[in-house]
Amino acid sequence: xxxxxxxxxxxxxxxxxDYRFKETTLEMCRRNTEIRKKQTFTHxxxxxxxxxxxxxxxxxxxxxxxxxxxxxxxxxxxxxTYVNEAAKEICHSRICSEHFCCHSCLAGxxxxxVLSCINDVL
Numbered sequence: 001x002x003x004x005x006x007x008x009x010x011x012x013x014x015x016x017x018d019y020r021f022k023e024t025t026l027e028m029c030r031r032n033t034e035i036r037k038k039q040t041f042t043h044x045x046x047x048x049x050x051x052x053x054x055x056x057x058x059x060x061x062x063x064x065x066x067x068x069x070x071x072x073x074x075x076x077x078x079x080x081t082y083v084n085e086a087a088k089e090i091c092h093s094r095i096c097s098e099h100f101c102c103h104s105c106l107a108g109x110x111x112x113x114v115l116s117c118i119n120d121v122l
Contacts, residue, residue, distance in 0.1 A: 042084060
């Protein structure tokens with residue numbers, strides 16, 4: 001084995017390489033690649049859990065964000081554009097067009113009827 005990364009023991013690197021080249025692992029990677037290609041709802045949230053994101057948003061604004069606000073914040077790029085047309089369509093047709101949803105949910109209030117307007121999205 002050549003080119004072992006610095007700081008990684010030789011036996012761990014060997015185990016990792018063996019795992020990555022197993023037929024079952026390669027098949028799983030191929031299957032996951034195909035599944036990712038079919039996903040239409042990408043997001044900008046990274047690996048941060050929504051519970052942590054919600055706590056950070058609450059610390060910034062002083063109020064608890066609703067599910068609609070979390071959706072909007074994780075489906076827009078930094079410039080304010082949507083990640084794709086599907087996310088834009090959901091926002092405009094299901095979230096922003098619901099008058100009570102925008103005013104209640106985005107204001108941080110958590111009502112059941114507010115959550116129901118985006119249940120099938122999330």
